[in-house]
Amino acid sequence: MTLLHRMLLFVSYAICSGFGLILLKSALTSKLSNIYDFIHIIFRPIFLVGFVLYVFGFVFWMMILSRFKLSVAFPVAMSLLFTVSLLVSIFILKEHISLLHFFGILLCFAGIIIIHIQ
Numbered sequence: 001m002t003l004l005h006r007m008l009l010f011v012s013y014a015i016c017s018g019f020g021l022i023l024l025k026s027a028l029t030s031k032l033s034n035i036y037d038f039i040h041i042i043f044r045p046i047f048l049v050g051f052v053l054y055v056f057g058f059v060f061w062m063m064i065l066s067r068f069k070l071s072v073a074f075p076v077a078m079s080l081l082f083t084v085s086l087l088v089s090i091f092i093l094k095e096h097i098s099l100l101h102f103f104g105i106l107l108c109f110a111g112i113i114i115i116h117i118q
Contacts, residue, residue, distance in 0.1 A: 001067060006067075006068075009060060009063060009064055009067070010064065010076055010077055010080055011080065012060045013057055013060035013061055013064060013077055013080070013081070014057075014077065014080035014081045014083070014084040015084060016053045016054070016056040016057035016060060017053070017054060017057030017058075017060075017061070017081050017084075017085075018057075018081055018084030018085040018088055019050075019053050019084075019088060020050045020051065020052075020053030020054030020055075020056070020057055021050070021054065021085055022050070022085065022088045022089060022092055022093065023046050023047070023049055023050025023053065024047060024050040024051065024054065025050075025089075025093065026046055026050070026092070026093065027041055027044050027046045027047035027050060028041060029041075061077065064077060072115055075111060075112070075115060076112050076115060076116075079108035079109070079111060079112055080108075080112075082104075082105070082108060083105050083108055083109070086101060086105065
């Protein structure tokens with residue numbers, strides 16, 4: 001598997017899971033206090049699209065696990081997912097990040113580079 005294929009697999013996982021999580025979060029316009037709230041939300045289009053993306057992310061995760069050691073796959077995938085979900089939440093959910101979050105993203109990427117240098 002070439003470096004490009006490996007990167008594409010991890011990035012596909014992070015994008016599907018990250019966008020899926022953001023859309024699921026966006027569908028939750030209020031706190032779920034009973035089963036009727038949950039049923040009402042799961043039929044909203046934004047929830048359904050988020051759910052489908054999250055399922056695709058799970059499929060990519062299974063592909064990653066079948067090809068890589070967990071000790072490599074997990075930190076790389078979670079770092080990318082953290083980064084994607086943080087950046088998407090800034091632009092879509094209009095959340096603000098602190099300087100500490102920004103440095104956390106940089107540390108994640110530094111860790112990915114260190115893991116792949118072996």
